[in-house]
Amino acid sequence: MANKILAVLEQRDNQLKKISFEVAKAAVDLGKKLNVKVEAVLVGNNTKDSLNAIGGYGVESVTLFRNENLTQYSSSAYSKIIADFAKELEADILIFGNTSMGKDLAPRVAVKLDAGIAVDSVKLEVDGSDVISTRPVYAGKALLDVKINSAVKVFTIRPNVFNAGEPTGDVPDLIVEENIDQPDLSSKLIEIKKAEGKLDVAEASIIVSGGRGLKEAANFKLVEDLAEVLGAAVGASRAVVDAGWRPHSEQVGQTGKTVSPNLYIALGISGAIQHLAGMRSSKYIVAVNKDADAPIFQVADYGITGDVFEVVPALIEELKK
């Protein structure tokens, strides 16, 4: 029988990240099914107020480990604090986001807790006292159902899949502050290089992606313009990243990023298996491609078998109306 679930939250710049709400919601839903309590933890230098937003999601309490040197992620410091706290709580299920921080942190915490780890869950279900995690493998070509048999279990959940919805409960006055004196900074962040003002594909709820069908780098203006009217991030196929038209950070696919936005718009992308691997779990897919036989149409909810240079300007106009 499970004892307690710990939801590991994430922040950046004193703001809870969207994944934190998804992790809290997934943990609380699981807690209800297992009939166990859920607590949350955040490491950072946040103000207490910044945590209020998590209150309504049903966690019993949020513990904030503060220190000015913990503003930014440190794998050594964060993993130690979270593992120690999980032990103290006797938490036996930990849930992290499958984000760049969560993927780095969760395995280190798992070893410290002698736990098994199941990553990138898209579904967490309960069967008796077991938690069954479903996760894509082989770039989404198959799904694996797994369970963890060790006493302590660590899960990471794929972003954008566990819908956080709206907070329902009251904001509890349950935020506990703990000051950490000497965090272990043997790994320390010394600088963040932000990609200028751009929304990242891994976090966006709408993505507009372009492929070789755009013919040349300059034509990505069209993709950017459409992204702007939609408040979307710009993505790219590997063909255009390899051609040097777009940075690798925008590449979607097996050797790029795995994304699951609410809406994915593929412009001039053929839909090679490695591209589909990164985006097929998007909730809605729109494809614009001249070739009606392009494989992208096999996963698209809505398709236009036309020329991007004609369709996209019209789409931008229509959306501006």
Next chain:
Amino acid sequence: MKIAVCVSHVPDTAAKIKIGSDGKSIDPTDVTYVLNPYDEFAIEEALKTKEKLGGEVVVISLGEESSKESIKKALAMGVDEGVLLKDSGFRDSVSLAKALSEEIKTQDAKIVFMGKQAVDYDNSIVGQLTSEFLGYNCVSVVVALNIEGEKVIAEREIEGGKEVVETSLPVVITAQKGLNEPRYASLKGIMAAKRKTIVEKDAFAFGNKLEVLSMNKPQGKQAGKIIGSDASAVPELVRLLKEEAKVI
């Protein structure tokens, strides 16, 4: 000084995946296995590090006899020696990392390179797990690296940018695309690789904590509607996105 690089032998990314008769793993018939693409970046970085700091590079792979192909590829690129940790059947990431860490200890390697992800199960955790077993520092998803003496400065890719991390040896680095351009094995390299030995050992036994219950095919997404073949379809598309999908 020893530098270790861990490589995984995985199905080619274009492989058609069929579920095996056990219902828990893939049917390997007709599947071509290759050196994991991210591990090529790890090998290249290990070789560059050796060129800069001196020492020897050892490649380690855990798997069946066939994993020797990936070890040989690394040897042909210029790695000095190879170790095959023999194992078959399912091994979870924790158990795999434990076995790798035991071999890394035996080799006394203080710098370890891995890929950020093996493109079979797409776990992206073996490097971090191994570092923790070893008590080493770890930087994952690295796109730029500089090691000076004991000091390590690494840039890792995150959502919307990069983090520059300062840490120290001993360290495990997991390589992301962009870290370097992997070299091709030269004919000379391929010939030289033939003379290099691959040491075979049984992989350290360590029970699995993760159990695979079943492997299934994802429900094929239904091909959707083709709304039209030119710009005249745009108003209908926008209507559908607003009213049916409710995503804009």
